[in-house]
Amino acid sequence: MELFLMTITTGIMVGGIYALVALGWVLIYKCSGVLNLAMGEMTLIGAYVSLSFYSMGIPFLLALLFSLIIGLILGILTERIFLDKLIGEPVLTVIMVTVGLSFFFKGMVELIWGTDTRVFTPPVFTIEPIHIGPVIVGQAYLWSFVAAIILLIVFVCFFKYTRWGLAMQATADDEMAALSIGVSARFVYAAAWAIAFMAAGVGGTLLGNINGLNISVGYLGLLVLPAVVLGGLNSVPGAIVGGITIGILQNLAGAYLDKYFPGGIKEIAPFVFMAIFLLFKPHGLWGWERIERV
């Protein structure tokens, strides 16, 4: 029972980070219809940038802020240079451009920062675990979860209550109508990419704090896909629920199935789950079902 509770708690904590990155993914898809496979490399860039600032001796929160700013700039640049020309192109074209981008980013990250595992030194969070009733949680997990939840709330509030966020919602709902009432679609696309880049960067930084940072943190970008499929591709609450579910599922699989399938079941379980889930409910829990006509 204790193991079960521990696993669930850890799953929820890690799932918070997944939810943050999944939110960025869903924003891009909702606003501009781009299915982004470069998310993992975006997390890498953000994480390495904040690590570089942090190891220069800048306080952690400030380093995180800098990485947010750089994420903002890079997001706008990426959208302007690569994605702007591709709006309305076939799905395969857009997906492969994001795949190309992911290789480009990955190659650049490896060139600049190398492939060795790096850790945040001195550690940002103390190793001393916290006891919540019978459950023991590492501080890194707990604070990462808190940070992820705070950012999630900030982004959702931005989306719901500010003028820019409302413009983004309008574009996501009906681009033509939004254009006719004076919303600049190009601005919205750039904003979506900037937010996604920032969210990915924070997610990568937090995950890098837990396990150390190397190229495999980019795997997070693939884990986002089961999360968004579970929630539905264009649903913001779906992304959050999906992210946390995938986190729990992954940890449960690691704790209980590892006996029967030794080895990497923890990494594979989300994808197996996704493949089966797709067979039964291809539009996710809250996604829009699109009716096709000839």
Place this chain on the structure above:
Amino acid sequence: MSTTWLPCGTYHQNYAQDHAWWQTKFIKGKMILLFIILFVVIPLFADSYLLSVCNQVGYTILGALGVQLLIGFCGQITLGHAAFIAVGAYTSTLLILEFPWPKLMMDYGIAYPFSIIIAAVVAGIWSVLFGLPSARVKGFYLILTTMAAQFITVDFIITQYVSQIGGRGQAFSLPPGTVKVGPWVIDSDLKVYLMMLVLVIFCVVIMVNLLRSRVGRAWVAIRDNDISAEVMGINVVKYKLLAFFVAGFIGGIAGAFWISNIAAISPEHFPWFWSLWLVGVILIGGVGSIHGTIFGSIFMVVVMEALQLAVMPLADIYPKLLMDFLFIKEAVFGLAICMFMMFEPNGLAYRWWQIKNYFNLWPFSY
């Protein structure tokens, strides 16, 4: 795009002529010249470096043909084709190493050709298994299931279980002399090259013949609009699964071929990167064209080799470059895909078609 340009005054009079392989004397001469170059000139005059580059091109063509079939002709986007190549390679290797072949079959070198066929069929069936979701989902969701195929097959089943067979742990090494076709032991680049030519021609012929038959027309109809295809009486699920089978079959041949060229196989030979690479190859070559597959493979391999040749002299000055070459390669590949998608979305095959078009009635094209 697929129509052949005929000289003035020559017309097709029936359907068979319209679909014939070599429609004019000029094309026949051109193709015979190509075959002479491939089968005689290159083996006689090429050194072993050039041959090894050719072998890489051939392997890429074999791998990309299946991707081209699925994406270019049937419209089923796949990002997990390396899984099926891996299944082919591992089936063939295991059959050679572990299966108790009769001594006679080993001596006459039937084991390896036989294992290629079995590997191809197994890979085809494995591919159908992961193509099953295509009956219900399409587009982006299908991409996700094919990705799942890659991770489940290569990163989990092969790495964790298949690699343990025979207690070898990570890699299967093939002792020299085990890969044997008939009386010839495949041990030099030249022999691999000749085998590659035969297999590539075999697979291309299968593909082209399928595409000009009822099956191929059904695939193209599904690609263009699957709902109207269904309305026209095509069994969509059956033909989609058939496309997955043929793609997996060719992928299996590719994998089984490649073990003749490498001394040991391990899961690292079939990463997700390789799946994406193959999709990149057909995008650069041109989607929906057999020419495109071949042009794309040649382009990608030659560009990467040229890049390597350009970087190597610099490595004396900056030794770090040697280590970083893999990353440069990745970045260049990514940028190349982006650039092609933005500026030449129809690929190299379209450019080739335009050139032929221009010279068709040259110099009086009006």
